Amino acid sequence: MPILSVKDFSIHFYTPKGVRKAVDKVNLDLNKKEVIGIAGESGSGKSTLAMGIMRLITPPGKIVGGKVLFNNEDILSYDEDKFNKEIRWKKISMIFQGSMNGFTPVFKIGQQIEEVLEVHEYKGNFKERVNELLKMVELDPSVSDKYPHELSGGMRQRAFIAMALALNPEILICDEPTTALDVITQAKIINLLKTLKKELGLSIIFITHDLALLSEISDRLYIMYAGSIMESGYSLDLYKNPKHPYTQLLMDSIADINKDYIKGIPGFMPDLANLPKGCRFSDRCPYAMEICKQKEPELKRIEGDRYVSCWLY
Amino acid sequence: MSHAGYIDPNVLIQTEGLKVYFVRGGFLAEKQITKAVDGVSIKINKGEVMALVGESGSGKTTLGRAMIGLQKPTEGKIIYNRDSSPVVITPKTKIIKHIRRELQMVYQDPYSSIDPYMKVYDALSMPLKYSKIKDKEYINKKIEEVLNMVGLPLDLINNYVFQLSGGQRQRLSIARALSLDPKFLVADEPVTMLDASLKGEIVDLLKKINKQTGITILFITHELPIAKIVANRISVMYKGKIVESGRAQTVLKDPLHPYTKVLLEAYPKINPESKDTIKTINVKESKIDTSKIQGCPFYDRCPFATQKCLEKMPDIKSMSSDHEVACWLY
Numbered sequence: 218m219p220i221l222s223v224k225d226f227s228i229h230f231y232t233p234k235g236v237r238k239a240v241d242k243v244n245l246d247l248n249k250k251e252v253i254g255i256a257g258e259s260g261s262g263k264s265t266l267a268m269g270i271m272r273l274i275t276p277p278g279k280i281v282g283g284k285v286l287f288n289n290e291d292i293l294s295y296d297e298d299k300f301n302k303e304i305r306w307k308k309i310s311m312i313f314q315g316s317m318n319g320f321t322p323v324f325k326i327g328q329q330i331e332e333v334l335e336v337h338e339y340k341g342n343f344k345e346r347v348n349e350l351l352k353m354v355e356l357d358p359s360v361s362d363k364y365p366h367e368l369s370g371g372m373r374q375r376a377f378i379a380m381a382l383a384l385n386p387e388i389l390i391c392d393e394p395t396t397a398l399d400v401i402t403q404a405k406i407i408n409l410l411k412t413l414k415k416e417l418g419l420s421i422i423f424i425t426h427d428l429a430l431l432s433e434i435s436d437r438l439y440i441m442y443a444g445s446i447m448e449s450g451y452s453l454d455l456y457k458n459p460k461h462p463y464t465q466l467l468m469d470s471i472a473d474i475n476k477d478y479i480k481g482i483p484g485f486m487p488d489l490a491n492l493p494k495g496c497r498f499s500d501r502c503p504y505a506m507e508i509c510k511q512k513e514p515e516l517k518r519i520e521g522d523r524y525v526s527c528w529l530y
Numbered sequence: 531m532s533h534a535g536y537i538d539p540n541v542l543i544q545t546e547g548l549k550v551y552f553v554r555g556g557f558l559a560e561k562q563i564t565k566a567v568d569g570v571s572i573k574i575n576k577g578e579v580m581a582l583v584g585e586s587g588s589g590k591t592t593l594g595r596a597m598i599g600l601q602k603p604t605e606g607k608i609i610y611n612r613d614s615s616p617v618v619i620t621p622k623t624k625i626i627k628h629i630r631r632e633l634q635m636v637y638q639d640p641y642s643s644i645d646p647y648m649k650v651y652d653a654l655s656m657p658l659k660y661s662k663i664k665d666k667e668y669i670n671k672k673i674e675e676v677l678n679m680v681g682l683p684l685d686l687i688n689n690y691v692f693q694l695s696g697g698q699r700q701r702l703s704i705a706r707a708l709s710l711d712p713k714f715l716v717a718d719e720p721v722t723m724l725d726a727s728l729k730g731e732i733v734d735l736l737k738k739i740n741k742q743t744g745i746t747i748l749f750i751t752h753e754l755p756i757a758k759i760v761a762n763r764i765s766v767m768y769k770g771k772i773v774e775s776g777r778a779q780t781v782l783k784d785p786l787h788p789y790t791k792v793l794l795e796a797y798p799k800i801n802p803e804s805k806d807t808i809k810t811i812n813v814k815e816s817k818i819d820t821s822k823i824q825g826c827p828f829y830d831r832c833p834f835a836t837q838k839c840l841e842k843m844p845d846i847k848s849m850s851s852d853h854e855v856a857c858w859l860y
């Protein structure tokens with residue numbers, strides 16, 4: 218049984234220009250001690266999905282349907298108080314793209330981590346826990362007495378990871394945790410996440426638009442486009458043999474030191490308030506057929522663990 | 531303005547021992563010096579695209595800004611080999627207004643570099659107006675020309691900037707810089723904020739413009755694969771110093787400096803056979819303060835460091851016709 222199971226999850230933004238379906242009936246599973254990757258272009262709904270799982274969606278956004286099962290219990294049906302007491306930060310925690318800028322400048326790192334412990338009624342010794350957490354993310358205990366601006370971007374991101382782990386969560390959602398960092402710092406953070414996964418038995422949802430980066434860490438992949446999952450499967454398999462035309466183009470657009478070009482994906486993602494009829498990728502797809510413009514394909518299993526939403530299969 | 535001395539006619543712009551230091555504090559507080567650019571001598575040939583590569587904080591933006599006269603040098607000089615006569619910028623240079631137009635910059639963040647509540651037309655006509663160009667007909671013609679060049683549809687001119695996508699905004703900033711017919715363009719991480727599918731578009735666009743107009747470009751990035759695609763030559767910067775430079779293909783195929791090697795290793799690659807291709811990079815976080823460096827700036831992270839590295843900064847040394855490195859290993 219997966220530790221987290223998202224079923225027909227939908228999140229809409231009610232904007233003056235119409236209803237934007239940022240997450241449109243998404244299904245995904247996260248198994249225990251597994252890393253799943255969610256990849257897709259900017260605006261495809263990845264962050265919204267993550268914020269939805271954390272129940273941090275604010276107006277004009279609204280969760281409009283579906284279930285989120287944690288150990289088979291629907292945590293979407295919890296009231297806010299119960300969710301905050303039992304789930305958020307305690308069972309499911311999250312780090313964001315700009316997390317390292319998320320610390321309050323006027324308090325020391327240690328104080329800020331202690332604050333999280335206090336708010337969530339941590340029972341042990343605060344100072345000891347802070348030291349333990351800093352050690353976990355390979356920071357010197359002296360960092361506890363530093364102000365955020367005294368640390369480099371990479372060190373701040375580590376400190377934020379420490380804070381996210383403060384209450385021993387079982388699931389960690391990472392939304393573009395390294396996008397703003399340079400490649401060396403990025404590699405070190407990825408290595409840290411791998412170590413933490415092993416040592417703490419964490420299950421991780423890793424969100425990024427960088428497929429090459431994802432190949433370093435994910436066991437399974439979900440490819441998201443315009444609010445919907447286009448393809449999913451085991452990473453090694455999916456990288457070797459992408460089936461959905463969007464996945465194929467996304468793979469081609471990866472910058473690689475052995476390539477002399479990078480190919481863009483022609484065209485733009487459709488307005489999420491005004492999706493085309495049929496397949497949402499049809500206006501950019503080189504293989505679009507008549508049926509693609511009429512009827513929306515469903516995500517269906519084509520072999521093993523591979524699911525694809527495309528009329529070619 | 532001082533005397534330029536001999537300049538290779540193929541060079542468009544060069545720096546000689548350029549230093550840019552930022553000083554904080556002083557008076558009462560302890561003085562803190564950041565040596566953002568610390569003795570850089572580079573040459574960029576006419577019509578070439580040079581990539582400037584390095585991690586965040588290494589001084590790339592500051593070097594780029596100094597080269598186009600937006601940042602006052604502390605020491606050293608910049609020589610801009612202008613058609614009529616060379617222009618030299620030193621710490622004493624006061625007015626460089628007359629060459630401003632010819633040296634332009636495109637910024638990293640397409641979302642904050644242009645006021646989102648401006649109309650596209652105004653965003654494009656403003657720099658022209660600032661440059662005292664009043665001829666309406668000329669302005670309209672120019673706007674049409676640059677929009678064409680960057681592949682934006684003409685009917686976009688009445689849209690607000692916030693209505694454009696990230697890729698479109700970056701095209702707009704390029705169009706804006708081009709409207710002044712610059713000879714030299716500093717593109718400061720123009721694709722860093724864009725996702726993979728858009729990076730390709732912008733990189734191709736800049737290459738095309740370079741071919742079509744012969745404009746010389748300094749392309750700042752921390753992504754080596756991007757540098758490889760876009761540039762003829764690469765300079766690698768670390769803590770204010772150029773540690774390696776040369777022909778793009780050579781530097782990437784046969785990197786010499788330990789830092790360049792680490793940069794290459796750290797770049798994520800897809801390997802369908804296995805995960806874990808990012809090696810456990812064996813460099814530490816740097817703890818040294820640039821203002822206190824005597825020797826090699828990389829010594830506290832370098833696996834090959836010796837006592838000599840700590841004491842003395844290696845000079846840049848030519849290894850082959852177009853490949854130089856500053857490291858005691860060579």
Ligand SMILES: Nc1ncnc2c1ncn2[C@@H]1O[C@H](COP(=O)(O)OP(=O)(O)OP(=O)(O)O)[C@@H](O)[C@H]1O
Pocket residue numbers: 230232237239257258259260261262263264265266276277278426489
């Ligand atoms: N507060 C909001 N109000 C209105 N629309 C929103 C809001 N937040 C997100 N959206 C819309 O929801 C869609 C998905 O956005 P989201 O930020 O989830 O994408 P993403 O995949 O995380 O993109 P990126 O790669 O840029 O982080 C976009 O069309 C976005 O404009």
Ligand SMILES: Nc1ncnc2c1ncn2[C@@H]1O[C@H](COP(=O)(O)OP(=O)(O)O)[C@@H](O)[C@H]1O
Pocket residue numbers: 552553564565566584585586587588589590591592593
């Ligand atoms: N205006 C400024 N005042 C003080 N310090 C600065 C200023 N601009 C840059 N710096 C410092 O100079 C160093 C190099 O910065 P920068 O040129 O922006 O590097 P890069 O573009 O390679 O990331 C950094 O330590 C930065 O904080």
Ligand code: SF4
Pocket residue numbers: 461462463496497498499500502503504505506509514526527528529
């Ligand atoms: S369903 Fe049709 S348009 Fe959509 S991805 Fe498949 S082939 Fe392309």
Ligand code: SF4
Pocket residue numbers: 787788789826827828829830832833834835836839844856857858859
């Ligand atoms: S000079 Fe010494 S410390 Fe610097 S890169 Fe070379 S070997 Fe390493």
Ligand SMILES: [Mg+2]
Pocket residue numbers: 263264265392
């Ligand atoms: Mg996002």
Ligand SMILES: [Mg+2]
Pocket residue numbers: 587590591592718
């Ligand atoms: Mg910069």
